[in-house]
Amino acid sequence: MLEAAAIFLAGFWAGMINVVVGSGTLVTFPVLLLFGYPPLTANISNNIGLVAGGLSGTWGYRKELAPNKDMIKRLLPASAVGGLVGALLLLVLPASAFSTIVPVLIVIGILMVAFGPALQRLLAKRRFTGPSDGPSRSGAGLIAGIFVLGMYGGYFGAAQGILIVGLLSILTTVALQQINAVKNVLTTAVNGIAAITFMVVAWHYIDWKVTALIACGSLLGGLVGARFGRKLPPVALRATIIVVGTAALIKMVFFS
Numbered sequence: 001m002l003e004a005a006a007i008f009l010a011g012f013w014a015g016m017i018n019v020v021v022g023s024g025t026l027v028t029f030p031v032l033l034l035f036g037y038p039p040l041t042a043n044i045s046n047n048i049g050l051v052a053g054g055l056s057g058t059w060g061y062r063k064e065l066a067p068n069k070d071m072i073k074r075l076l077p078a079s080a081v082g083g084l085v086g087a088l089l090l091l092v093l094p095a096s097a098f099s100t101i102v103p104v105l106i107v108i109g110i111l112m113v114a115f116g117p118a119l120q121r122l123l124a125k126r127r128f129t130g131p132s133d134g135p136s137r138s139g140a141g142l143i144a145g146i147f148v149l150g151m152y153g154g155y156f157g158a159a160q161g162i163l164i165v166g167l168l169s170i171l172t173t174v175a176l177q178q179i180n181a182v183k184n185v186l187t188t189a190v191n192g193i194a195a196i197t198f199m200v201v202a203w204h205y206i207d208w209k210v211t212a213l214i215a216c217g218s219l220l221g222g223l224v225g226a227r228f229g230r231k232l233p234p235v236a237l238r239a240t241i242i243v244v245g246t247a248a249l250i251k252m253v254f255f256s
Helices: 002-020 025-034 039-060 062-092 095-114 116-126 140-155 160-171 176-201 208-231 234-254
Strands: none
Touching (some): 025 095, 039 095
């Protein structure tokens, strides 16, 4: 019961963080590792469960999506195809490769969360300061970048949302809250495509108890995050991600 409660709460927290910041995987995935789930099972079950939070968070940000429908239509295929490629890579590469790569990905994700504010301030200085109410043009570089991040998201996904926000901040003139709304759509598409892929070709890796707990938690977390998440102290969110991620990293490196 304690384990189930912890996984549910991790899903709730991750759903809320994904809507507001991105990188909720750095909460749920490490929690699953701490309870002894194999990395591949934890990653796939977590990915499927977090789709629910992406859907509820996207619905919560529906007003911010309206001005950028054209940009979403251009970027969504790149995210979807990237997510499919990343999911297939996860299944094609041996499980031992994932176990080796994951600590590196966790470190990258933790660093992105820790230095996110500094990066955002740097990007803010470079952003266009004119009108930002309408959709911006998406060039080939933006589409290529979204594809690469979609591939990363299909493979692992921690801090994918933060990276997308950074990319859109550099290459578009869209207001930050609208960027966050677009980010929610793209990451949900990546997770959704990856989830379908896993259910078709990797059913035996899915722990449905874990998936259900994370799905229920993230569904509620996405709704709460869309409504109240912007009022939460960013420092508290980042500190939680860093602490839990570091604990999982230590367990994987020294106690696996």
